[in-house]
Amino acid sequence: MGNLSCDEEAATAAYELKDSGRLQHSQHSDSCKKEILAQDINRGGWKGVSFILGNEVVDRMVxxxxxxxxxxxxxxVYNMTQVSAAMSILLISGTSNLATLIAAYAAxxxxxxxxxxxxxxxxxxxxxxxxxxxxxxxxxxxPDAFPASIGQLSFLGFSLCCIILAVGGIRPCSYALGADQYNHTDKIRTQSYFNWYFFSLYVGSLLGSTLLVYVQDNIGWGWGFGVPTMLAGxxxxxxxxGIPFYKILPPLGSTYAGFFQVIVAAIHKRKIPLPPESDLYRGVEAMDVYNVHLCHTDHLTFLDHAAIKTEKDFDEYGHLRSSFRLCTVQKVEELKALLNLGPILLIDMLITMVLADQSGxxxxxxxxxxxxxMFGSSFKIPAASIIMFTALTHVIWMPLxxxxxxxxxxxxxxDPRGITLLQRLGFGIFLSILALVVSGLVETKRRTLARREPxxxxxxxxxxxxxxxxxxxxLSDAFRAIAQLEFLHNQLPANMHALGGAMYWCSKGLGHYxxxxxxxxxxxxTKGDNHEDWLADDLSQGHLNxxxxxxxxxxxxxFIMFLVISRYYRQK
Structure with a gap:
């Protein structure tokens, strides 16, 4: 940590604000803040969250x-091979997650x-x-046994693009919109919100993987897609x-441009020795009512060069010439906060790669x-509904x-959270290893039986x-996924929460790719001269185990990489 406290940094910013002739604007801004806070007193909390979670249940069901x-x-229907179909699923998932970056910027x-x-x-x-x-x-x-034409695939692709953009827009912003309904310092209620947020996701997943899949398998694809259309509506x-009950934050400004400015300014001033921390540029930026000042940190110090003040940075009236030559400590610390999450996001990307292939x-x-x-009756469980066991486990475990x-x-x-977020994340990764081993054992039994009774x-x-x-x-998802998203939310300032959600989903998108x-x-x-590859269309001829x-x-x-990274990770 630096020599100045957050309050002292705020006071310094206010002093420079006065010196720059913007005191009147600051006073007006303060009155606006009070007005906004007064309006928010009767908004937010579970009143607003209930509608957001209701929409999440329906959205996840679809x-x-x-x-x-x-x-x-x-x-x-489109006569794809097994591997092509599996790769198409991963492509849709990956692209949906990467689209969150665009949505976060827009938000x-x-x-x-x-x-x-x-x-x-x-x-x-x-x-x-x-x-x-x-x-x-x-x-x-x-037609049956014929490949799809370019026109048919184009129409399907356009439909999927709309869904991909929709998923990309909802994922990073919906959770953050719900979190906005609470004070960011209330760790107990915030954790409870994240638990119930994922609970709503898995309730929707359970309903979607059972009811909708049954409609698709037994009534037809027309109704199988028509019902999700009505649910989306x-x-x-x-x-x-729920609009009257939401605490709706205005756009707080994109941090994307600020990141680029910090990098350019730091490179430009890389040869200038760093001055004492108190001499770094804090600027005249007023913090939004919902955002907080970030204190200076003593890691990734190369980026601090972007906040070194020189005479060339200001014109004759004392105005900043270019944000690409001088950036505030706030901007520098925002980029540091994001880069600090890089190792955790890398591990999440690699873990997602494995889990995506397991369930693809x-x-x-x-x-x-x-x-x-089902238990000897004539009713047959739709094959795609098998995923309901994952959702059902989460739905039962999460309230408990x-x-x-x-x-x-x-x-x-x-600890207000019981155990730390990194501990929850690590235990979730361990459980995912156990699930993979059990998957291999079950497939070994299934394959042996299939070859004995062809x-x-x-x-x-x-x-x-x-x-x-x-x-x-x-269970793995209940520990790992919730902890990962809450961890990103906890480590980033308010104006980066949508970006944090985007980074969460983006790491998963890259994992799918x-x-x-x-x-x-x-x-x-894995394909030999005398045998099929491990992922053969005929599972009994392959080696999925x-x-x-x-x-x-x-x-x-x-998992070993995660243990090493978490040991040396510096939390906010």
Whole structure:
């Protein structure tokens, strides 16, 4: 930490504000802040969050109802191979997550979080409507055993692009909009919010992977996409009726340009010796009512060169000549805060690569070969609904953890969160390794049975054999995913929360792209002269179990990397 406290830095900024002739503007700004705070007294809290979470339930129901069965739609309707369908799923997931960067920029600089979520929700309605059209108009899908034409794929691609942009807009801004309803210093309520945020996601996932998948498999793709269209419209309605209860922050300004300015200024002044911390430029920027001053830190000191003041930086009237030559300590610290998260985001990207390949449609392909009858009855569980065990585990565990486990641990550790966020993240990674090992063992049993009884369809092996690995995966997500998102939110200032959400999803998007690359490597280099590759369309001829063991080994390496990084990580 530097020599000045946050309050002293604020006082310094106010003093320079007065010297620059902007005191009147500051007083006007203060009155505006008081007015905004007065308006927010009766807004926010659970009143606002309830509508945001309601929209999240519906949105996630649509997303997972579509996503988990896309692999069947691509394979059965568009006649793709198993590997092509799996890679298409990863491509959609990865691109959706990378699109969050665009949405975060729009939210921070122009639209604000609420308006970004609203626009994205309308895009979701349009995308699902176009998918419905593709399913009900025969000319938009290829005949059996024929590849899809360029025109058919283009229409499908445009529909998916609308959904990808919608997902990219909702993901980084919806969670941040909910977090805005609470004071950022209230750690207990903030953690509880994140727990219930993910609870709502998995409630939607559970409903989508069961009800919507049943409609798709038993009634048809027309209704299978039509119902999500109606649900997407319901989500827009829920979001809009909550407007009187939201605490809506205005756009706080994009930090993207500021990052570039800091880098350019630091490079330009790299040869100038650093002065005492008190002589660094703090500028005349007034903090937004919802934002906070960042104190100076003593790491990544190269960037501090951007805040070195020289005579050439000011004109004859004392005005700053260029923000690309001199930046405030606030801007420098914002970039430091983001770069400081780099190692954690890298680990998340690598872990996502492994988990994306584990779940990239292969559960569905396994389930399609197994006995899907439910406890001997005539009802058959849709293959894509197998993912419901992950969602169901999360739905059961999350309230128990938030209301029972955390208070007990909190009394023992004294930490408002029970255990630290990095500890939760590490335990989640460990559970993901366990899930991968169990996946390999179950697939070994399924493959052995399939090779021993090649003519029996379905195999005399219940689909419930897949439940344990999916339940462990659900527990892993409950620890890892929540801790990761809350950690980013906690380590960044308010004007970077949408960006923090974007970085969370972006790391996962890059992980999905790496997953595609890993799939291609395995598909190419595990094929021998006398046998199919590990990921053969006929699972009994491949070695999906070897693939799961490979992923478990990689996850162990990444877990060791995480332990080393977390040991030396400097938290805010």
């Amino acid at each position: 997303n997972d109802g579509l996503h988990v069965n896309f692999v069947s739609y691509f394979k059965d 921070d600089a122009y639209l604000g979080k609420f308006l970004t979520v609203l626009v994205a929700s309308f895009l979701k309605v349009m995308g699902t409507l176009l998918l419905t059209v593709s399913a009900v108009v025969p000319s938009l899908t290829p 319901l989500g827009v309605f829920i979001l809009m009726i 449609g292969f559960y569905v392909f396994q389930a399609r070969t197994m006995d899907r009858s 953890y938030d209301r029972v486990v955390v208070p007990i641990i909190r009394r023992k550790t004294g 003519h029996i369809t379905p195999l005399p092996m219940s689909i419930f054999w897949l439940a344990p690995e999916l339940c462990i995966k659900g 790496l997953g595609i690359f890993l799939l291609q490597l395995v598909h190419k280099y 070897y693939f799961f063991y490979l992923l478990a080994f990689l996850q162990c390496l990444f």
